[in-house]
Amino acid sequence: MQAKLEGMKNVQEKLLADLNDPASTEAMTAKQFGETTKQLHDLTVIRDKYDEVVTKLQDLQSLEQLLTDPATAQDEDLVEMTKEEIRETRQTVVDLEKELLITLLPKDSADEANALLEIRAGTGGDEAGLFAADILRMYERFAETQGWRWEMISCTHDGLGAIKDATVSISGSNVFGQLKFESGVHRVQRVPATETQGRIHTSTITVAIMPQPTEVQVQIQDADVRVDVFRASGSGGQKVNTTDSAIRLTHLPTGIVVAIQDERSNQKNRAKAFTILRAKLFDLERERLANERRDSRRKQVGSGSRSEKIRTYNFPQNRVTDHRINKTLHELEGVLNGESLLEFVQALRVEEQAELLMAMNEEEV
Amino acid sequence: MIQPRLASHLRQRLTQLLVPVCNDSESHAAQELKWLWKHANEEASKSKTKAMSTKRVKDGDNDNPSTLCKPSKSQRSDVALALLEDYIQQRVLHRKPLQYILGTQPFLNLEILTRPPTLIPRWETEEWTQYLASRLSSSLLLLRHDPGTTSTTTTTKVNKGDRYSIADLCTGSGCIALGLASMLPPNSTGVLGVDLDKRAVQLARDNLDFNRNLLDGQEDQPLQSNTVRFEQLDLFSESAKETLMHWSPSRVPSDPHSQGYNLIVSNPPYIDPEELATLEPEVRQWEDPKALIADDRGLAFYPHIAKMAASVLKTGRTRPNGVVVDQTDVPELVLEIGGDHQVEDVSRYVREAGFARIEVWRDLAVRARCIIASR
Numbered sequence: 001m002q003a004k005l006e007g008m009k010n011v012q013e014k015l016l017a018d019l020n021d022p023a024s025t026e027a028m029t030a031k032q033f034g035e036t037t038k039q040l041h042d043l044t045v046i047r048d049k050y051d052e053v054v055t056k057l058q059d060l061q062s063l064e065q066l067l068t069d070p071a072t073a074q075d076e077d078l079v080e081m082t083k084e085e086i087r088e089t090r091q092t093v094v095d096l097e098k099e100l101l102i103t104l105l106p107k108d109s110a111d112e113a114n115a116l117l118e119i120r121a122g123t124g125g126d127e128a129g130l131f132a133a134d135i136l137r138m139y140e141r142f143a144e145t146q147g148w149r150w151e152m153i154s155c156t157h158d159g160l161g162a163i164k165d166a167t168v169s170i171s172g173s174n175v176f177g178q179l180k181f182e183s184g185v186h187r188v189q190r191v192p193a194t195e196t197q198g199r200i201h202t203s204t205i206t207v208a209i210m211p212q213p214t215e216v217q218v219q220i221q222d223a224d225v226r227v228d229v230f231r232a233s234g235s236g237g238q239k240v241n242t243t244d245s246a247i248r249l250t251h252l253p254t255g256i257v258v259a260i261q262d263e264r265s266n267q268k269n270r271a272k273a274f275t276i277l278r279a280k281l282f283d284l285e286r287e288r289l290a291n292e293r294r295d296s297r298r299k300q301v302g303s304g305s306r307s308e309k310i311r312t313y314n315f316p317q318n319r320v321t322d323h324r325i326n327k328t329l330h331e332l333e334g335v336l337n338g339e340s341l342l343e344f345v346q347a348l349r350v351e352e353q354a355e356l357l358m359a360m361n362e363e364e365v
Numbered sequence: 366m367i368q369p370r371l372a373s374h375l376r377q378r379l380t381q382l383l384v385p386v387c388n389d390s391e392s393h394a395a396q397e398l399k400w401l402w403k404h405a406n407e408e409a410s411k412s413k414t415k416a417m418s419t420k421r422v423k424d425g426d427n428d429n430p431s432t433l434c435k436p437s438k439s440q441r442s443d444v445a446l447a448l449l450e451d452y453i454q455q456r457v458l459h460r461k462p463l464q465y466i467l468g469t470q471p472f473l474n475l476e477i478l479t480r481p482p483t484l485i486p487r488w489e490t491e492e493w494t495q496y497l498a499s500r501l502s503s504s505l506l507l508l509r510h511d512p513g514t515t516s517t518t519t520t521t522k523v524n525k526g527d528r529y530s531i532a533d534l535c536t537g538s539g540c541i542a543l544g545l546a547s548m549l550p551p552n553s554t555g556v557l558g559v560d561l562d563k564r565a566v567q568l569a570r571d572n573l574d575f576n577r578n579l580l581d582g583q584e585d586q587p588l589q590s591n592t593v594r595f596e597q598l599d600l601f602s603e604s605a606k607e608t609l610m611h612w613s614p615s616r617v618p619s620d621p622h623s624q625g626y627n628l629i630v631s632n633p634p635y636i637d638p639e640e641l642a643t644l645e646p647e648v649r650q651w652e653d654p655k656a657l658i659a660d661d662r663g664l665a666f667y668p669h670i671a672k673m674a675a676s677v678l679k680t681g682r683t684r685p686n687g688v689v690v691d692q693t694d695v696p697e698l699v700l701e702i703g704g705d706h707q708v709e710d711v712s713r714y715v716r717e718a719g720f721a722r723i724e725v726w727r728d729l730a731v732r733a734r735c736i737i738a739s740r
Contacts, residue, residue: 241462261392
């Protein structure tokens with residue numbers, strides 16, 4: 001481990017020197033420059049942490065020397081103080097080492113990306129649509145607490161207060177990294193308002209979180225997309241004043257279909273539809289790569305299938321349980337208003353880190 | 366502004382009312398309701414005077430002292446609800462087009478003001494305008510020389526006489542003229558839009574002002590310093606050709622070669638008078654028949670415009686500096702048509718006027734939508 005860290009330190013120093021040398025930066029393409037800067041940034045975070053650990057370890061050494069110094073031993077107060085300080089420093093070292101380990105974990109490059117959130121009512125009829133609306137609100141409030149920008153791309157209402165599906169673009173810092181474990185089937189157990197005999201119903205909704213790629217990351221060929229618009233009967237043009245600006249994209253190679261009708265502007269609907277299509281293609285590609293890797297790796301918390309049941313919201317028992325980490329919170333209201341959701345988000349990240357650490361150890365052995 | 370939510374049962378009821386005027390589509394009716402509700406709230410919060418007058422619409426009584434001061438939140442939402450009901454009545458009972466109620470129609474990156482009876486921009490027109498602009502942009506950009514340097518540049522100011530010069534005949538709301546001006550390279554182009562109808566010319570000028578203000582101060586200049594001008598003109602008048610030449614955006618009095626046009630575009634009326642009765646009420650009852658109907662099975666304008674175009678297009682296609690257009694596939698005449706049934710006739714008129722290369726563009730619904738020609 002020590003050797004590996006020293007090696008990283010050398011690489012970091014070399015990159016830093018490279019970037020400070022005009023001759024070598026001029027030789028780089030814009031893309032190389034960007035990659036180098038990114039790599040340097042990641043390594044610098046690790047190095048700073050490592051340097052802190054090394055400094056603290058040196059502090060610890062000199063404190064221990066001080067303790068063994070015969071001159072110190074005569075002063076009882078000083079001995080006590082030094083012992084106390086040694087305890088504190090040891091604890092700091094342990095904490096720092098933990099942090100250092102986390103900086104060393106392999107990173108998902110999409111963690112920092114903005115995300116698309118998709119919610120669909122599943123089984124359970126109206127009740128599922130109502131629950132979909134609840135969950136949509138939960139994420140909107142959560143986004144508020146995180147200072148993220150929330151932009152509704154499309155939403156299909158269905159009956160009284162229920163929604164059939166919704167797509168939202170969420171942007172801000174680390175959105176995908178925080179939300180990626182929300183993908184999957186969410187289940188609600190409660191007595192619907194319409195239920196006269198007080199029976200508890202179970203309904204489900206599906207949540208999908210996808211990172212939003214840049215236009216460079218996913219390029220779509222015009223020839224691969226069929227664009228359909230609303231077609232009035234007859235010959236259109238001046239004869240028809242359509243206010244229906246709905247647009248439907250079909251990506252021919254994959255069969256992915258995206259339909260948007262929320263904006264009055266054709267242009268905006270089209271732009272939104274392409275944003276979603278791009279995210280779906282990116283997601284598909286990530287899934288393909290993940291499947292390739294999965295054989296050689298243990299199953300991770302975030303890589304479960306979209307159809308996996310991940311969480312239950314039980315109203316009669318006032319609890320929310322995440323089935324992947326077996327964590328239950330007895331504050332349903334707090335979760336649904338977005339405040340306590342952070343506890344799940346953090347716990348899932350810790351779980352992911354633990355799994356990654358285990359994987360890293362296995363590799364080293 | 367935070368927009369209050371409509372109560373669910375109310376939303377459902379109003380959506381159902383709108384379904385018959387929304388191609389029987391419930392999801393589209395829900396969209397229209399959403400847009401109308403947003404507009405009602407914007408209008409309600411605009412000013413107290415406005416709120417007073419709309420309050421009166423709702424109550425049918427005279428000055429109500431409680432509305433003389435700035436309306437409170439709940440008053441405002443009362444006003445908004447009253448407005449919404451009024452809008453829906455106009456929409457459903459009077460079949461007033463949504464865009465005349467809302468007052469605008471998005472067109473490319475612009476918001477086009479809409480007022481009865483001037484033709485509301487259609488999506489087909491928006492689509493071909495964008496396509497035309499992108500096709501022109503690449504030619505204009507590639508071929509623009511700056512004689513002072515060896516490289517082509519897009520920032521030099523082009524002399525007036527060297528501008529790419531466009532005429533939009535039957536401009537209506539001005540959407541095509543403004544759309545092109547906003548999408549073509551900065552400082553490259555001058556557009557003249559003309560219309561027979563005084564109200565249309567006024568609306569087009571308002572649109573020029575409105576879009577300038579709307580996008581003012583944004584990073585990319587909306588009209589990119591391209592010039593746009595709207596004038597009233599009867600294309601069938603005797604002096605029409607001379608007037609067009611005189612108004613040419615590239616005209617410099619000292620240079621006789623500067624006047625004239627590089628491109629003529631037009632969305633003239635093209636509906637057969639016999640079809641009038643079959644049009645949907647939103648179009649038939651609200652939009653100017655002069656902007657829709659043309660004699661001779663809807664074809665009356667085409668031979669005239671084709672001949673007019675041939676006589677005002679510039680003869681020399683290249684200029685020593687400034688905007689150079691000599692690519693053979695750059696259109697010189699773009700005519701929107703009513704559909705496949707008019708392709709043959711319009712092509713013939715255009716050919717007879719002296720245009721050798723003729724192309725048909727189809728819209729996203731795969732209908733023949735434009736005849737494109739160059740000499």
